[in-house]
Amino acid sequence: MAQGTAEINLYFNGAKQKPMPKHVARLDSLLNTVDRSRILGITLVGHTDSLGGRPSNEALAGKRASSVKKLLLDRGIPEPLITITAFDAPVPVVENITSTGRSRNRRVFVRVEYGPADVPVRSPAE
16 A cells, blocks of 8 residues: 555444444454554544533543544554544534434544555554
């Protein structure tokens, strides 16, 4: 793979802190397409819908991002490569007016940055 990024959203049901199983499979698929020795960093951005108050939504967004971080750690991604940011409803991808819109806003955005294929970023043993 050339130098670049790979991005996905992992979605959550209601006020759940763990992503839906089919989205965990999407994370695994993403990790299988990237040479892990070339990962420069992974950014996790937690989001919620507009239900609930701002403090509770911010906490939930953080818990969602943390649960995805744990999935990454369980899959062998070194902790120093993972950065977490959490937002509440003010950063929706669609309007929170309908249940469908709210479901699209309950997510963790995952961005994987990786180095060029011809130069290993770190040894696989790290």
